[in-house]
Amino acid sequence: MYKEICAKYAPTKDNLIYILHDIQDSHPQHYLSAEAVTTISDYLKVPENHIYGVITFYSMYSTSPRGKNIIRLCESPPCYIKGSDNILRKLKTILGVEVGQTTKDEKFTLELCACLGVCGNAPVMMINDDVYGDLSEEKVEEIIDKIRGRN
Amino acid sequence: MSLKRIDLLICCGSGCVSAGALKIKERFHEVLKEHKITSEVNIIETGCMGPCDYGPVMVIYPEGIFYKKVTVDDVAEIVGEHFVKGRPVARLMMQEEEKTISAQKDVPFYQKQVKVALGNCGYIDPESMDEYIATGGYEALGTVLTEMKPQDAINVIKESGLRGRGGGGFPTHIKWQMVHDRKADQKYIICNGDEGDPGAFMDRSLLEGDPHRILEGMMIAAYSMGASQGYFYIRAEYPLAIKRIKMAIEQAKEVGLMGENIFDSGFSFDAEVRTGAGAFVCGEEMALIHSIEGERGNPTPKPPYPAVQGLWGKPTVVNNVETIGNIPTIFRKGAEWFAGMGSEKSKGTKVFALTGDVKNTGLVEVPMGITLRELIFDVGGGMIGDHKFKAVQLGGPSGGCLTVDHLDTGVDYESLKERGAMMGSGGVIVMNDEKCMVNVAKFFMDFCVEESCGKCSPCRIGLKQMLEILERITDGYGREGDIEELQRLGESISKLSLCGLGQTAPNPVLSTIRYFRDEYESHIRDRSCATKVCNDLMHYDIDKDRCIGCSLCARKCPTVCITGSRDEKYTIHQTGCVKCGNCFDVCPVKAIDKVPGMHPEIVEHRAAVANAKNPYDD
Numbered sequence: 001m002y003k004e005i006c007a008k009y010a011p012t013k014d015n016l017i018y019i020l021h022d023i024q025d026s027h028p029q030h031y032l033s034a035e036a037v038t039t040i041s042d043y044l045k046v047p048e049n050h051i052y053g054v055i056t057f058y059s060m061y062s063t064s065p066r067g068k069n070i071i072r073l074c075e076s077p078p079c080y081i082k083g084s085d086n087i088l089r090k091l092k093t094i095l096g097v098e099v100g101q102t103t104k105d106e107k108f109t110l111e112l113c114a115c116l117g118v119c120g121n122a123p124v125m126m127i128n129d130d131v132y133g134d135l136s137e138e139k140v141e142e143i144i145d146k147i148r149g150r151n
Numbered sequence: 152m153s154l155k156r157i158d159l160l161i162c163c164g165s166g167c168v169s170a171g172a173l174k175i176k177e178r179f180h181e182v183l184k185e186h187k188i189t190s191e192v193n194i195i196e197t198g199c200m201g202p203c204d205y206g207p208v209m210v211i212y213p214e215g216i217f218y219k220k221v222t223v224d225d226v227a228e229i230v231g232e233h234f235v236k237g238r239p240v241a242r243l244m245m246q247e248e249e250k251t252i253s254a255q256k257d258v259p260f261y262q263k264q265v266k267v268a269l270g271n272c273g274y275i276d277p278e279s280m281d282e283y284i285a286t287g288g289y290e291a292l293g294t295v296l297t298e299m300k301p302q303d304a305i306n307v308i309k310e311s312g313l314r315g316r317g318g319g320g321f322p323t324h325i326k327w328q329m330v331h332d333r334k335a336d337q338k339y340i341i342c343n344g345d346e347g348d349p350g351a352f353m354d355r356s357l358l359e360g361d362p363h364r365i366l367e368g369m370m371i372a373a374y375s376m377g378a379s380q381g382y383f384y385i386r387a388e389y390p391l392a393i394k395r396i397k398m399a400i401e402q403a404k405e406v407g408l409m410g411e412n413i414f415d416s417g418f419s420f421d422a423e424v425r426t427g428a429g430a431f432v433c434g435e436e437m438a439l440i441h442s443i444e445g446e447r448g449n450p451t452p453k454p455p456y457p458a459v460q461g462l463w464g465k466p467t468v469v470n471n472v473e474t475i476g477n478i479p480t481i482f483r484k485g486a487e488w489f490a491g492m493g494s495e496k497s498k499g500t501k502v503f504a505l506t507g508d509v510k511n512t513g514l515v516e517v518p519m520g521i522t523l524r525e526l527i528f529d530v531g532g533g534m535i536g537d538h539k540f541k542a543v544q545l546g547g548p549s550g551g552c553l554t555v556d557h558l559d560t561g562v563d564y565e566s567l568k569e570r571g572a573m574m575g576s577g578g579v580i581v582m583n584d585e586k587c588m589v590n591v592a593k594f595f596m597d598f599c600v601e602e603s604c605g606k607c608s609p610c611r612i613g614l615k616q617m618l619e620i621l622e623r624i625t626d627g628y629g630r631e632g633d634i635e636e637l638q639r640l641g642e643s644i645s646k647l648s649l650c651g652l653g654q655t656a657p658n659p660v661l662s663t664i665r666y667f668r669d670e671y672e673s674h675i676r677d678r679s680c681a682t683k684v685c686n687d688l689m690h691y692d693i694d695k696d697r698c699i700g701c702s703l704c705a706r707k708c709p710t711v712c713i714t715g716s717r718d719e720k721y722t723i724h725q726t727g728c729v730k731c732g733n734c735f736d737v738c739p740v741k742a743i744d745k746v747p748g749m750h751p752e753i754v755e756h757r758a759a760v761a762n763a764k765n766p767y768d769d
Contacts, residue, residue, distance in 0.1 A: 058428030076349030115349030120203025133169035
């Protein structure tokens with residue numbers, strides 16, 4: 001499967017970031033396995049250590065398996081001013097995990113991220129591709145319950 | 152294309168979408184069908200209209216009526232009353248001192264604004280090239296390609312006085328000229344869509360709301376300097392912006408506005424989108440270039456500047472999205488018109504992202520030189536609730552904060568710099584009197600420590616040292632001399648760091664020390680945080696006169712540090728308190744107060760415990 005994804009892109013080094021995104025997004029556990037890195041390395045003729053260097057530099061990549069839904073709470077200043085630390089506390093309590101961890105049922109991974117660019121509606125979080133703004137502790141609970149029920 | 156009776160413009164900027172704009176759009180389709188008037192109403196999904204705080208917002212033409220905070224349940228009323236019976240729904244309009252404002256142009260938020268780069272945002276369908284062309288789009292490109300030499304185009308930008316909107320304020324024409332003058336087989340133009348400071352979201356809104364404008368501006372820039380290939384570098388956090396720009400590129404190629412020999416001028420151009428993967432430092436131009444090349448986004452020393460050795464070693468211009476967004480209008484309306492706005496050295500308009508404790512958060516575009524007071528109180532509508540204005544942070548974690556005394560400062564590159572702040576990419580974070588400036592400075596420092604790429608030691612090690620000093624100050628272990636040490640470190644890091652991130656990271660600390668030194672001093676000397684934000688420098692206290700002895704606080708206390716009885720009332724044993732605030736929240740008679748300052752018991756306790764070694768001792 002990794003080979004097929006690689007083949008969508010020209011074998012040049014500047015496509016590395018795209019290939020990494022694509023492979024990570026299509027993996028059910030949203031991560032980059034050692035096998036994937038080896039495949040990319042062969043395809044692009046780039047050493048594996050370079051690929052790991054890139055993966056660990058950017059915050060969106062993960063080398064360990066993650067949950068079905070990835071929660072990314074914005075930790076930028078405007079969200080902080082509007083109380084994102086309370087939202088973080090609430091998320092940790094209802095999910096029972098720390099930042100960077102995945103819930104036991106593998107449904108959620110909690111992460112922090114830089115500005116999501118929806119600062120007018122701070123505090124904000126993104127779950128997968130959906131943005132949730134004007135968060136309050138009650139609203140967070142509702143959102144998580146809804147997603148839990150859906151999956 | 153059929154003519155419709157009503158144009159319904161629904162803001163589908165990210166803010167409004169997060170508030171449910173797409174569901175509202177669906178509901179409109181349903182209700183219009185029920186009323187059998189689908190053919191009479193044109194529903195248009197536009198880019199960001201600006202007033203994010205009032206989202207979801209919409210404008211209805213021909214009257215230009217502005218509705219705010221619309222919910223799915225309001226749709227039936229809007230269709231039934233407004234569309235069918237012609238009676239606009241007053242309760243969804245803006246209210247200003249008992250007055251109902253119906254038309255968008257009369258809303259105070261828009262009154263001082265002059266939209267240049269944001270001209271079409273919230274007005275046209277960003278996915279339709281025809282709508283862009285209908286507003287005069289691509290006229291500028293046509294004129295430049297068919298009637299001007301590259302040098303003439305650079306001269307126009309020089310006369311307009313346009314400066315980079317990404318942060319530094321470097322004159323745009325100089326960058327172009329440098330690349331224009333170099334001989335090379337290949338030159339590149341890059342549009343920097345890796346949004347500057349957190350808290351600024353104009354690039355996102357422009358890319359999403361008016362992608363063809365950015366494409367047109369990029370092509371004019373490319374022609375002026377002789378570049379045949381362009382790259383849009385857009386943050387991966389902005390999937391919609393990526394999609395819209397890709398769509399715009401395809402549409403332009405289809406009709407020959409992009410590709411080989413455009414307008415028979417001999418100029419050929421192609422553009423691609425590249426995305427990041429979550430790294431703040433990639434907004435720095437050298438880091439961005441390395442990221443496009445498929446490397447870690449580490450900055451490298453300058454010179455050589457990108458204009459000499461940029462992408463793949465070729466001469467490259469990196470321009471910010473907003474800078475490029477101004478270009479088509481400058482050519483259409485003339486350099487003089489643009490230079491006629493703004494202050495002496497800062498021409499034109501600037502887009503600001505108003506955030507924080509201000510009433511009207513959102514995107515605004517105002518002439519340069521407008522005062523902070525006008526920006527925050529007239530356009531922004533002032534502070535939320537009864538709180539007082541305390542400070543405003545300009546330029547995000549690289550900028551500095553200004554106070555009440557600076558409200559009449561004109562907002563332009565020079566005035567801000569003189570006062571220790573900076574324009575940055577236009578993030579304006581407004582803070583009220585509940586905010587502790589030491590804590591805010593610590594937060595900004597924490598952000599920069601996280602985002603430092605680690606390549607150069609002043610930034611990697613120095614910022615960490617500054618953060619540790621700030622942490623011990625807010626934890627109640629501050630020492631005499633800490634303020635001076637912070638200043639010394641900050642100044643050296645500014646001078647010695649490799650790239651903009653490190654050079655500007657100490658700014659929030661230095662500017663808060665400059666304007667709020669007394670807060671630092673009371674944190675260190677009195678062990679007291681007047682705003683009661685720093686947990687270690689405040690405490691909870693039960694007022695025995697107000698306490699009714701219900702015991703709720705004692706039952707909710709996770710550390711069992713509250714004891715007492717109905718007769719004796721309740722007491723908090725300070726040494727056990729973890730400041731969780733449960734007691735404060737649950738007290739039915741509000742008998743618990745937050746008191747500034749470390750409790751004497753804690754001061755004693757810290758001094759007394761034999762092996763309570765100060766965690767910050769060397």
